Amino acid sequence: MNTKDKILEKSIELFNNQGVHNVGVRDVARALEMSPGNVSYHFPKKEDLILALMEKMSEGNNFCLEAYGQKEASLLSFIALYEGLFTNQFAYRGLLIGNTEFEDVLRNRYAYKKTYEKRVHQLQNILIGLRNKGLLHLSEPDQKMFLAFLTFFGRSWIHESFIYQQNDSAKETIQHYINLLKWQLSLIATEEGKLQLAQLA
Structure with missing residues (x-):
């Protein structure tokens, strides 16, 4: 190294x-x-260090999303995607929680808006793929709402985890939020989609 x-x-x-x-x-x-x-x-400067770590975290997220793109669209691979994203975010949790320095770098030196728009577009395409495979019931309004949920959930879970999951291991913490995501998916899953989710029980 x-x-x-x-x-x-x-x-x-x-x-x-x-x-x-x-x-x-x-x-x-x-x-x-x-x-x-x-x-x-x-x-x-310290902000250069923070910026480099932010870029490494983003690379980890990109790796997870690219790996998903190599697989057949399914709710199993979708859950695996989020397990990877959450594991990566947990590894960089010190950047994400209660950190005004991180927020300053995010605002002033990191192209966050561009990254955010790219992520939303990627998630939108993933949801369309799952709908087209007959795994999710998603009207256009439902799709917009679920996309909004995913982006909010993806940003906020790590903050809540350090209030309510303080005594749990990383694996237990991540699994708790994956279970919440699975429950949300079950509300819009088709019968075939529910069968896939049942394999993860």
Whole structure:
């Protein structure tokens, strides 16, 4: 592992355990037994470090979505997609929870609107594919509403989990929210779709 990757790995570990606002570049350097200058060489400011981690998190999300695209559309692969997305988000939870520095970088340096629009378009195509396979009952208004639910759920689950699931493992936490997603899907699933969901029980 090169120095840059070591810095990123240690940074997200510290951010997850202590919160971004409690960890500075010097703390990362100390944990790695490096000079602060060595860390600053790769990441001149803390916001550069946050931005690099945001990009890695986005790459993880892209990997999950691309993997879904290689599979036949089914509710089984849809749930697997969300298990992957939630696992990736959980790995970067320190960035996402109660972090004004992350929000500043998101607003000022990261093309979030463009990324958000791309994600919505990807999810819309996934839902259309599931509907066309006869797995979901989705009128156009239903599709818009379920898409809105997915984008909201995808952003908010991690925040709620740290209020109500504090004592659960990562696996238990993710499974709880996957079960909520499965229940929502069951409300709009066709008979064939419900049979697929039953395989996940």
